[in-house]
Amino acid sequence: ITVMVDDIKQINLLEEFAMKNKVEFDTLIEIDVADKLFGRNVGVYRSPIRDPEAAVKLAQIISKANNLHFRGIMGYEAQNASIGDDKALFRFAKKRSRKHVNIWRQNFVDALTKAGFQPEVVNGGGSGCFQETASETSITEIGIGSLLFKSHIFDTINSLNEFLPSLFFVIQIVRKPKENIATAFSGGYVSSGSVRAFLEEDATTTCYLYSQMKEYPE
Template sequence: MSEMALPVRVATKSRDYAYYREVLKGQHLPAAFVDLDSLDTNLATLGTRAGGAPVRLATKSIRSLPVMRHIFEAAPFMRGLLCYSAAEAAWLAGEGFDDIVVAYPSVEPVDLRAVAAQLRAGRSITLMVDCAAHVDAIDAVARAERVVFPLAIDVDMSVAFPGLHFGVYRSPIADATAALALAHHIASRAGVRLDGVMGYEGQIAGLMDRIPGARLRSAVIRYLKRRSIPQVAQRRRRVVDALAAAGFPLRFVNGGGTGSFESTRIDASITELAAGSGLYAPTLFDHYDAFRVMPAAGFALPVTRMPRPGIVTCSGGGYIASGPPDPSRLPQPWLPRGCALLANEAAGEVQTPVRHPPSVKFEIGAPMLFRHAKAGELCERFNTLLLIADGAVVDRVPTYRGAGKSFF
């Protein structure tokens, strides 16, 4: 498996079934793939939407070292990594990546010691905290390892409406007073120092504006988003301003995600954005008002049965996404167009039946193309990704799983 440098390409339109059927001819199925032409198109869109702000790459949405390297080679505005695990961050630092922020707290001593080793080697890794217990656990390892851990405070960006918590349950740090108290606690410990702040507005970045088949719900979400945007921006600014006034300089203030660039980037307190899902473009990123992305990642299952006219059955396919258990988390038939899962079976562990229109004809062994609901989670099911460019498979590269890594 190589990590060849590939030229940046831009796709002018979405690919059709005939294109991928020809590209995948002779490949072992099931197979996961990334279309580099479409990926680079999404990168260009992301750069335009960022409006000059640097973008930190969310690794959980990519989960392949060669693809991550391609992204950095193709897009100079991508700067640094936003990891989901301290152990992952230490591994990536050992693979040559730098300027790494871990987005979720970790107090596992083995993982913290691995990070400490990379800090001693000169790598930059910042850990996330949102309470004194996090700080104390990290400080204890820091003193034993004789290093100083950079820390970032995770600020809650959810919004309370009457009878509704709009957002994700992440951090208890909900205002400037709480952030200041935690910053002073960090300053009281010799093994840690404050490096940055993260305020991720998941309810804006991660929810589609127009959910198919849910017109009323979509209207409510759009309304709540509009109400949330000024509130989260004000909260983030107040935290940053209070820390500055108290003498806490910050190297970075991170915010946003693929779905919220337009609102996050106008917050003057932000120094960088974060994104990842918008590069692979899974189905949960299909219906935003402010932007469009091109499907750039998918998987192909072989058609192995034809149980009834209008129905074919594929091998594998039960790659269900995390989150609330509803149909939006199912992988969806993508190409040929017009195909659909069967409600009583959906996507199964060893087989997935699909209904297809009369105009679509299959042969046993033909590929059926699917898209995952989320981005990087697909990589937990496959050891390799086929990289496609200009009508051909140009490389086969390992996923995290293929590299023998599973962090959660």
């Protein structure tokens, strides 16, 4: 089992649990690779680890733990993975961010390696940018999520035009808070949003596709 950490409190808690249960855990340090544009954050606040020195300090703490092992880093690029290419500002932001992310991630790898912590795993990507991330020399692992089904949110990402969307997929319903609302397992697969409104040929009103669950399995 490999566990993500980005704070000393998490490391201490994980080490305490591991020692108590006589198990060992591999760990990855989550780094933040969100960009800044016009003074605003572009991406998501994934982690407080924004500079290589902070990652090295965490790796040093992990190395001193008896039941934890440092394996590498993870950096999810939300700003590159989910923004379309249909607007000039979006294209500019993605091109700028791609360059910055490549440099930032390599800086982390170089700093960790110099400190004696050669990353075995260097994770990156996201559904909408995995091809670009794969071109980085240090990358060993690429994260792809909802692109497995290619929801309509990827329609405006030019690099994904050759991929076809899935017709459907099956997931388990884990709870039903209301009669017409169901909570699905693996929520990330359905969190891409509802199907867009569509207008049938010769129709005068807009129709919306939706589903209402009547029954669900135990």
